[in-house]
Amino acid sequence: MSRAKVLGAPVDGAGEVLTPAALALVVELHDRFALRREHLLAERQRRQDMVAVGEPLDFLPETAAIRAGDWQVVGPGADAGPRPLLDLSGGISPTWPTLVAAQRSAQAGPVLLRPRGLHLTEKHLTVDGDPAVAAFVDVGLHLAGAGPDGPAPRLALPMLESHLEARLWADLLTWIEGALGRPAGWVTVTVPIETIWAAFETDELLHELRDRAVALSPAWCDYLFSLVKTFRGAGTEYVLPQRDTLDGSAPFLQAYSDLLAATAARRGLGGPGSEAVVTGKDLLDIRSVPLTVTADGLRSTVEVALEYLVNWLSGTGVATIAGHPVDLATAELCRSQLWQWRRNRVALEGGRRITGYLVVSELDEATERLADGWADRPGGRELLAGARNLVYDATTALRFTDFISVPAYESMP
Numbered sequence: 320m321s322r323a324k325v326l327g328a329p330v331d332g333a334g335e336v337l338t339p340a341a342l343a344l345v346v347e348l349h350d351r352f353a354l355r356r357e358h359l360l361a362e363r364q365r366r367q368d369m370v371a372v373g374e375p376l377d378f379l380p381e382t383a384a385i386r387a388g389d390w391q392v393v394g395p396g397a398d399a400g401p402r403p404l405l406d407l408s409g410g411i412s413p414t415w416p417t418l419v420a421a422q423r424s425a426q427a428g429p430v431l432l433r434p435r436g437l438h439l440t441e442k443h444l445t446v447d448g449d450p451a452v453a454a455f456v457d458v459g460l461h462l463a464g465a466g467p468d469g470p471a472p473r474l475a476l477p478m479l480e481s482h483l484e485a486r487l488w489a490d491l492l493t494w495i496e497g498a499l500g501r502p503a504g505w506v507t508v509t510v511p512i513e514t515i516w517a518a519f520e521t522d523e524l525l526h527e528l529r530d531r532a533v534a535l536s537p538a539w540c541d542y543l544f545s546l547v548k549t550f551r552g553a554g555t556e557y558v559l560p561q562r563d564t565l566d567g568s569a570p571f572l573q574a575y576s577d578l579l580a581a582t583a584a585r586r587g588l589g590g591p592g593s594e595a596v597v598t599g600k601d602l603l604d605i606r607s608v609p610l611t612v613t614a615d616g617l618r619s620t621v622e623v624a625l626e627y628l629v630n631w632l633s634g635t636g637v638a639t640i641a642g643h644p645v646d647l648a649t650a651e652l653c654r655s656q657l658w659q660w661r662r663n664r665v666a667l668e669g670g671r672r673i674t675g676y677l678v679v680s681e682l683d684e685a686t687e688r689l690a691d692g693w694a695d696r697p698g699g700r701e702l703l704a705g706a707r708n709l710v711y712d713a714t715t716a717l718r719f720t721d722f723i724s725v726p727a728y729e730s731m732p
Contacts, residue, residue: 322346323451327415327443336422341463347498348455349446352491356437356452359484363438366480366516371552377599378519382482386522391587392532393504398471405430407457408477409541409647411636413728415443422460429470431509434458436478437487438722442729462495462506473533475509478541480516482523489527509534512579513541515549518602521582535583540648542575546605547655551719555663556606559656561616562649569608574601612660613668621681621710624653626689628723629706632731633696647724654723657714675715682710705730 323342325333370376378386404410405425411417413435425432434457435441440450458474465472476488492506508531512518525532543559550557559565567576577595584592623640627650630638637646659665660673667673686707693699709727713720720726 322447324445324448325443326445327419330416330419332423333419335426336419336460336464338463341460344463344495344498345444345451345456345459346446348459348491348495349452351494352455352487353452355487356454359481359487360438362483363480367549370549375599376515376519376549376603379523382520382523385526388526390526390529391585392525392529393507394587395533395589396507398507402429402431402473404433404475406433406475406636406646408433408435409636412631412634413441413453414634414731417634417636418443418457422457422464425461426464429473431473431475432457432461433475433477433511434461436722437484438478439725439728458491458495462499467501471505471507473507473509475511475536476528477511478513478545479510479524480514482520482527485510485524485527489531492531504531507531507533509536511536511538511541512575513538514545515542515602516545518542518575518578519599521578522586525582525586529586532588535579535586535588537576537579538648539572540646540652544648544652544655547652547659548719548721551655551659551662555610555665557603558610558659558663558665559605560608560611561613561620562652562656563616563619564611565608571602571604571607574598574604578602610665611668612665612673614671617657617660617667617673617677618681618685620653620657621678622685622688624650624657624710624714625682625685625706627653628709628727629689629693629703632702632706632727633699651723654710654713655719657710658716658719661714678714679711682707682714 321342323346325337405421407421411421435453437454439453441453441456442450444451444456462472479485496503496505508528510524510528510532512521512535517524525535543562543565547559565572567573574597577593578597580590580593581595583590623645626640627638627645631647637644657678661675661678664672664674686703689703693703709723713723
């Protein structure tokens with residue numbers, strides 16, 4: 320009897336993805352790496368708790384030798400050209416049919432697959448009765464379906480927060496290569512710097528993945544969300560202004576760009592490099608940017624969070640809102656900023672303070688504006704009400720919701 324059980328409804332073509340060999344690989348990944356993943360998530364919480372009590376965030380003293388060392392990653396090879404991104408973490412709504420379809424699409428041609436983060440589980444597939452680790456499902460199914468004669472797989476590793484998490488991925492991919500009889504380095508990776516924690520360990524992440532890293536990349540919305548999430552209770556020094564006032568000219572974001580450019584050039588990933596020496600203070604110099612929040616900015620932030628979430632609950636992963644494509648990272652940033660602004664009673668231009676009452680008032684008005692458009696869709700009213708409640712909870716609760724995608728996913732069928 321298989322230890323993996325599919326609870327999701329039958330989906331056309333699922334047999335091409337959910338093969339016995341693929342499910343067995345997912346089970347093996349759980350046996351070998353699930354406990355390490357739990358310890359790493361506990362370490363995330365420990366470090367977050369240290370920030371909450373005022374522990375400064377800076378480059379790690381214990382890894383100074385790695386930052387100073389003269390080493391390079393394997394770097395781009397002949398097969399390192401651009402590939403279409405298949406983003407299972409922030410670019411799709413993770414309904415079971417959509418996930419299966421995405422895996423089938425990945426088998427059809429070379430893609431850059433971004434699996435879901437280590438913090439997520441997959442309720443439609445269990446291992447020994449427990450929800451599977453979503454990242455293990457995404458990577459296990461994808462690599463089990465990648466033939467030895469096709470393009471070598473490439474992954475974009477999601478939402479890394481430490482070099483120990485990068486080490487988990489390095490060990491996991493090495494083990495899969497051995498289990499599938501593939502050569503070492505068969506799976507290559509790009510390393511997006513999507514969290515403030517990763518920025519402080521950029522060299523260390525690449526060092527752990529040096530035998531398979533082919534690119535280092537920025538991820539603006541995820542990075543800004545990580546700043547809010549990490550320093551949510553640290554006072555006004557770390558409060559971000561509305562997102563349309565933030566661009567690459569902001570000093571702390573310029574420092575982020577300089578850090579990535581200098582690291583990529585130094586470690587063999589090409590690019591123009593940068594002569595700037597980036598300090599921890601540079602990365603955290605948020606207050607050099609005016610704390611601007613206008614009434615229109617508040618309204619837009621509420622609308623984006625709400626409208627994206629109702630689309631996500633309905634099965635749309637990237638929604639066009641006010642003429643712009645919006646993915647999960649933008650929605651996470653918006654709802655986290657609403658929480659941070661409310662908690663710090665940030666003043667709008669004109670002097671009115673952002674309170675829970677004001678946020679809820681804007682949320683209810685946004686819900687009314689969307690009501691007619693969703694009324695004629697199957698289940699539309701219920702979806703809109705569900706999205707409204709998710710935004711309400713995430714913006715008014717005393718305790719910060721780490722990822723709104725977690726309760727949102729639990730509310731999906």
